[in-house]
Amino acid sequence: MRFIIKPTEHQTAKLKSQATYLELLNIARNKLKNRIKDSIYRDSYSTAEEKRSKVEDQLALSYFNKCGYCERLCKADVEHYRPKKGVDDDGNHEGYYWLCYEWTNLLPACVKCNRDGGKHNQFPILGQRVNNPSFLPDNNLDLDKNKANNTPLREESPYLLHPEVDNPSDYFEFELDPNGDGIRIKGNDDIGRGESTISICSLNRQELRLERVENVINQFKMSIESAFVMFDEEDSFTEDDLINSIELQLFALINFSNNKESTHTLLRKYIVESSGNFEKIVLPFLSTGIRNIVMAAYNSIVNN
Numbered sequence: 472m473r474f475i476i477k478p479t480e481h482q483t484a485k486l487k488s489q490a491t492y493l494e495l496l497n498i499a500r501n502k503l504k505n506r507i508k509d510s511i512y513r514d515s516y517s518t519a520e521e522k523r524s525k526v527e528d529q530l531a532l533s534y535f536n537k538c539g540y541c542e543r544l545c546k547a548d549v550e551h552y553r554p555k556k557g558v559d560d561d562g563n564h565e566g567y568y569w570l571c572y573e574w575t576n577l578l579p580a581c582v583k584c585n586r587d588g589g590k591h592n593q594f595p596i597l598g599q600r601v602n603n604p605s606f607l608p609d610n611n612l613d614l615d616k617n618k619a620n621n622t623p624l625r626e627e628s629p630y631l632l633h634p635e636v637d638n639p640s641d642y643f644e645f646e647l648d649p650n651g652d653g654i655r656i657k658g659n660d661d662i663g664r665g666e667s668t669i670s671i672c673s674l675n676r677q678e679l680r681l682e683r684v685e686n687v688i689n690q691f692k693m694s695i696e697s698a699f700v701m702f703d704e705e706d707s708f709t710e711d712d713l714i715n716s717i718e719l720q721l722f723a724l725i726n727f728s729n730n731k732e733s734t735h736t737l738l739r740k741y742i743v744e745s746s747g748n749f750e751k752i753v754l755p756f757l758s759t760g761i762r763n764i765v766m767a768a769y770n771s772i773v774n775n
Contacts, residue, residue: 472540472632472639472668473736477533482574483525485514491572492612499569499604499612504556507571513549524549530579535732538581539634540590540672541679542735547579552619552633554592561600566592569604569612575619575635584672590631593671597628597662630667642668645683645741645752653680654688654738654752684756686734687742692756694720699761717768725772746770 485491491511498506509515514525526549530539538545553567553576570576583589601623605616615621620636632642642665648655655675658665669675698716701708728739742752749769754762 472542472634472643472674473731473740474638474640475533475539475634477530477574477635479574481529481532483514483529485511486526486572486574495569495572496612498571499606500610502565502568504566504568507555507568509549512551512572512577526577527579530577534579537579537734538584539578540580540584540668541674542737543581543679543682544734545579545581547581548585550578550580550585550590552576552578552631553624553629554594557592558594559592560595564600564602567601570617573617573619576617578634580672583676583678584674588676589672593631595630595667595671597630597664598626599623601627630664631671632664632668637664639737640740643737643741645738645748647752647755648680652677654683655680656738683735683738687738688753688756691720691724691753694723695761695765696758699758714768717765718772721765721769721772743773746773 494506494508494511497503512526516523516525527547530547530549534547536544536547538547539550551567551571553570555568555571556566558564558566567576580590585591605613605623607613616623618624619633625636632639642658642660644657644659646655646657647653656669658667658669695717698713698720701716702710702713724739725743727733728736728743730736733739738752741748743749746766746769750766754766757765
C-alpha cells in the first residue's frame with residue numbers, strides 16, 4: 472500500500488452525471504439498496520480481447536494498474552472501501568448505501584485482497600459509526616460529507632487504512648519471515664490500524680510474502696552477485712569496477728523506490744529509508760562473504 476492522490480477529474484462521466492446523482496438521491500432518501508447498479512460504479516465496456524470497466528481504467532491512472540491494498544499489478548475489482556450493502560462487524564448497520572457511487576469510496580483491489588479470503592464486507596472502526604446519509608436543508612444530499620477524508624466519515628476512525636487518506640508509511644514496517652518464507656509486512660502503530668489492515672486484506676498471504684522477495688530483492692541480489700563473480704573470474708574487472716557496479720545497483724534500488732509505477736513501493740521505500748532497514752531486509756539474501764562490502768558501499772552512498 473502507498474499513499475495515493477486521486478484527482479476528482481478522473482471520475483467517469485457517468486459517475487459525475489446528473490442522472491447518476493438523481494438515482495443516488497433516490498437510493499439515499501429511501502434506503503433502496505436493491506437499486507444500486509454496478510453498471511454505474513463499474514461502467515463496463517467490451518474490447519476485442521476482454522470485458523473492461525471505465526471506472527477501473529480511471530482508477531488505474533492513479534494506482535498505476537495496481538491493487539490499492541497489496542500493490543500487486545492486477546486487473547482490479549472496483550472495491551467499495553466502506554461496504555455498500557452491509558457491514559460484517561455491525562449486524563444492525565444497513566451498509567453505506569449512499570456511498571455506492573462516491574469517488575473517494577471506490578478503490579482498485581485484487582481478488583485476493585477484496586474477495587478471496589480478503590476484505591469482503593469487513594469494516595471495523597474505532598470511533599462512532601455513521602449510520603445514515605447527510606442531507607442539506609433542501610433535502611438534497613450533502614455530497615461533501617460523503618467524502619472519505621471529511622467529517623463525519625473520517626471520525627469513524629476505521630481500522631482499515633485508506634490509501635488516499637492515511638499515509639501507510641506511518642503504520643507499517645517489514646521483517647523477514649522467521650521460517651524463511653519471504654518478507655512479512657508488520658503494523659507498528661499504537662492503536663493497531665496497521666495490523667488490522669494486514670488481517671482484513673490478508674497482506675501476509677504466502678504469495679505476497681514470496682512476491683516481495685521476487686520483485687524487490689532478487690534482481691538486486693543477482694546483479695550484485697554477478698559483479699562479484701566477474702571480479703573473481705576476470706582479471707580486467709578491477710576492484711574499482713566492482714565497487715562501481717555495486718553502487719550502480721544500489722542507486723537503482725533507491726531510484727525504484729521513487730518510481731510510482733513499481734510494485735511494492737512501500738517495501739522499497741522502507742528498505743532505503745535507513746541503513747538498519749537495508750541491513751535487516753536485504754543483507755540476509757546475499758552471500759555471507761559479500762555482505763560487509765555491500766553494506767559499506769550502501770553506507771558510503773547514503774552518507775554522501
